[in-house]
Structures are given as structure tokens and as C-alpha cells.
Amino acid sequence: MDRRLLSLLPVDRWPSAQEAAAGRWFSPLAEGNLSLARRTWVPAMVPWRATEEGLVTTDVLDWYGRFAQGKPGAIVVEATGVRDVKSGPLLRASDDRFIPGLKQLVQRVREQSGGESRLFIQLIDFLSIKRRPRREKFLERHLPVNAALSERLGAAWHGRDEAAIRAHLMTLDEEGLAAVLPARELEAYRFGLRERVTDTHLPHIAELPQVLPGLFAEAARRCIEAGFDGVELHCAHAYTLASFLSPTNDRTDGYGGSLEARVRLPLEVYHAVRRELGPTAVVGCRFLTDEIFAGGGRVSDACFNAVQFARAGMNFLSLSRGGKFEDAKQPKVGHAAYPYTGPSGHECMPTPRIGPPGPFGRNVSDVAQVRAAVRQAGFTTPIVTCGGIASFWQAEEILSRGEADIVASARQSLADPDWFEKMRLGQGAHVRRCFFTNYCEGLDQSHQPVTCQRWDRLKGLADDTSVRRTKDGRRLTAPKM
Numbered sequence: 001m002d003r004r005l006l007s008l009l010p011v012d013r014w015p016s017a018q019e020a021a022a023g024r025w026f027s028p029l030a031e032g033n034l035s036l037a038r039r040t041w042v043p044a045m046v047p048w049r050a051t052e053e054g055l056v057t058t059d060v061l062d063w064y065g066r067f068a069q070g071k072p073g074a075i076v077v078e079a080t081g082v083r084d085v086k087s088g089p090l091l092r093a094s095d096d097r098f099i100p101g102l103k104q105l106v107q108r109v110r111e112q113s114g115g116e117s118r119l120f121i122q123l124i125d126f127l128s129i130k131r132r133p134r135r136e137k138f139l140e141r142h143l144p145v146n147a148a149l150s151e152r153l154g155a156a157w158h159g160r161d162e163a164a165i166r167a168h169l170m171t172l173d174e175e176g177l178a179a180v181l182p183a184r185e186l187e188a189y190r191f192g193l194r195e196r197v198t199d200t201h202l203p204h205i206a207e208l209p210q211v212l213p214g215l216f217a218e219a220a221r222r223c224i225e226a227g228f229d230g231v232e233l234h235c236a237h238a239y240t241l242a243s244f245l246s247p248t249n250d251r252t253d254g255y256g257g258s259l260e261a262r263v264r265l266p267l268e269v270y271h272a273v274r275r276e277l278g279p280t281a282v283v284g285c286r287f288l289t290d291e292i293f294a295g296g297g298r299v300s301d302a303c304f305n306a307v308q309f310a311r312a313g314m315n316f317l318s319l320s321r322g323g324k325f326e327d328a329k330q331p332k333v334g335h336a337a338y339p340y341t342g343p344s345g346h347e348c349m350p351t352p353r354i355g356p357p358g359p360f361g362r363n364v365s366d367v368a369q370v371r372a373a374v375r376q377a378g379f380t381t382p383i384v385t386c387g388g389i390a391s392f393w394q395a396e397e398i399l400s401r402g403e404a405d406i407v408a409s410a411r412q413s414l415a416d417p418d419w420f421e422k423m424r425l426g427q428g429a430h431v432r433r434c435f436f437t438n439y440c441e442g443l444d445q446s447h448q449p450v451t452c453q454r455w456d457r458l459k460g461l462a463d464d465t466s467v468r469r470t471k472d473g474r475r476l477t478a479p480k481m
């Protein structure tokens, strides 16, 4: 037996077709604008298959078509950019030229799921992050030589010219540099320069509250025009709207500081999207139960935000966990920091190496608290839980205990997109189970097409010429077995 199978969530038995049919996970949901044939859900996963311009490709169509064959209640298309800037092979909805490709994507999912899966798309904005610089390049060119720096260098350096200061810095060892560089410059040196929502001295950051509602609303309009059933506003992980929600956001322009001020921009984005799409489109949001890093948001913040989102009229609330830059590992020189490498990243996509209680369902109790807060405030908004959910009975328990209304599964659905259908038909014993060791996430990290380590290890399939492959020979879609 593969040793990794030992770390899997034990499944004594899978449901019979009758048990699955009678179960809650495969039961429909109708609440407000959201109606699902089942409560199974594939959350957003970036597969790095778009063109460099952010256009839909054959591989994007195949990727989503393959998920649709498993007929989950809903599929959320990967984080898709609202801003018309070059951002590598990530999908974009930032201009009308993206609509035809997105239309094809919708058609593919409709065909492959027989119209049974609802299709949403996650809309994202993110700020700029630079690669970790080479020492010489940083000290000789990028480091701003200003009053703050000469202050830290001491009186002997006041009034000295820039070239002399740079030459002096080059002679310092790492400890010496750490002692004299101001905190943000030290971070830029060690990790690469990263913009924050609190950099309000930069005009494009100061004006985010004026610009983002319109960008999200326009992108949402394009997606609905392409045929999507709705949009998910990305307010989770390391990206712009999540950073507004965070307690680290101390902007003084009415969009930072108190809980009310921090949730203001995500709400204004929602209202702009709602105005654009009208009352019947599905508009939901993904945000965090816990940011995990010290000083970040906790579940009490999430409860507050969830009630505001529900009151505003969002149609679903999907909860993730962690995935932040604040505790990310130092990248190698020439690489950018990645928000899934530190403790918060590990909580976002937990592996068997994580501490007690292990990787399976570790976000569930926090999501349950968020749901309870929303219900207590009098709202019936469906709540989506996610994180290490990999068996029928686990999902059934979550639903029967009222800990969530919809149960999402990312990596298990990637390992075997047919797993929902296998369970529904009483063929759960044939599910190709996820190892949760994050081979896929490593590919995501290095911006390579995401595939699963389990797809290429199946007997008899190594030479399968019927599928498209990566340049290094990995199959791009899950095998049908």
C-alpha cells in the first residue's frame, strides 16, 4: 500500500446509492436567488491554463468541463481579474474582449453537467508584489535614500551624498543592514516590495474605494453576459478586499480602523455589483474565518462581517481560512513571496503535516460559529464550508449538525472530479482519493499548470494519447477511472 494512503481520512464504507439519495449532501437547496440541485460545491481553484493575456483556452475549457462531468451542485471558476493589467495566465473579465471565451466556458459546463451544475465565477483584485531583489540591485538602485534612512545611519551620515551611502550599505553584513534599513525597506529587501491597502501615500492605493466598485461591477456584468449564474467576490486570502477587512487595515479615510469601516469597501463593491446585475443574479462572497497570523482577523471579525454581508443581501457566504502574506516564507532571490507558504497558508490548504486535529474539516467549527451568528441576526443566507472534506459521512455530519448549508471540496474534486457521481451512484469504493500532500499546490506556487499526482500513476494510462499533456508530459485532465 502507498504509505500516503495511511494519512487519509479513514472511510469505513461509502454510501449505497439509496443512502446517498436520502442524504443531505445530494439534496437540493433553494434560498433567495440561489438554487442548487445538490449541496456539493467545487470552490475556486486556479489551474494556470489561460493565455498570458487572460483569455480562455482549450485547456481551460477541458479543465472546467471535466469538473462538470462530476455534476456538483456548483462550480466556482478560478479567481478572475477585474483589472485590465497583465497578470500571467490567470483568467480576466476586465474588458468585453473576454466575453466570447467566457461564453464558451459556460457552454462547456452546461453541456458536460447536463445543465445540473450552477456556474459561478470568482472576481479578484490584487495589489502589486515584486520579486525578491538581488542584494546589489536593491542597494545600488531600488532602495530610496531618504531622511528616514540617514536618520537611522546616524549623525556621521547626515548630508552625505547618495552614492557614498549606497557604497557604505554594500559593506554591511545582513545584521548590519537589518539594523539600519527602515522596516518597509528591510521587508522589500528580504521579501520583495509588496503594496498594501494602507499605502495611501500612493494615489492608486488611496483611490481604491473610488475605483474598485466600478471595476467589480463591470467585470460582473461581463460574466453574466457570458451566461454565468452569478459571481463570488474574492474577499479571502491575501488579496485587496481581504486586506480591507483585516485588522491590519488602519486607513484613516473611513475605510480602515473599526470593523464597520473595514467592511465598508467590500459592501460598496457588493452594492455596485448588485446595482449592475439587478435583483435576481446570484452574488456571493468568499472570506476568511481566521487570518491565522498574529494580529490578523479572528472568527469574531468573520461573524461581524458575515452579518453585514447577509444584511446587504448577498446570496451565499463561502468561508476559507488563512492564506496570507504576513507569515509567508522568505522567497528565493528572483522569486515572489507566496501567501500559502507559512502557517496561514498551511491552514488554507492543510496537509497531514499540520498539527492536531489534522487536516480534515479543521475550518468547520469556525464556519459553524459564523453561520450561528448569521442565523441569530435573523438571516437565512446559505453558508459554504470548505477545508479537508473528503468523505460522504463527514459532509453529512456537517449538514445534519447545521454547521453549514453547502459543503465544498477542492483538492478531493481535483484528484477525482467524478467522485460526487461515484458516491451518488453507490460506487464510492472507486473514488480516487486525494493524498492532501499538496503536489498540486506546489505547481500553483511555481505558476505551472496544476495537475494531480494521482492522475499519472494509474496502470495502463501512462501512454494514453487521447489527452492533452503539459510540456513535461503530465496529463492536463483527470482520467476517467
Ligand SMILES: Cc1cc2nc3c(=O)[nH]c(=O)nc-3n(C[C@H](O)[C@H](O)[C@H](O)COP(=O)(O)O)c2cc1C
Pocket: 043, 044, 045, 046, 047, 078, 079, 122, 236, 286, 320, 348, 349, 350, 386, 387, 388, 389, 408, 409, 410, 411, 412, 440, 441, 444, 450
Ligand atoms: C491549486 C489550487 C488553486 C486554488 N485557487 C484558489 C482560488 O483561485 N481562489 C480561492 O478562493 N481559493 C483557491 N484555492 C483554495 C481552495 O478553494 C480551497 O479553499 C482549499 O484548497 C481548501 O479546500 P480543500 O481542503 O477541499 O482542498 C486553491 C486551491 C488549490 C489546491
Ligand code: SF4
Pocket: 411, 412, 414, 415, 433, 434, 435, 436, 437, 438, 439, 440, 441, 451, 452, 453, 454
Ligand atoms: S496533487 Fe493535490 S489533488 Fe492530487 S492527491 Fe495531491 S493534494 Fe490531492
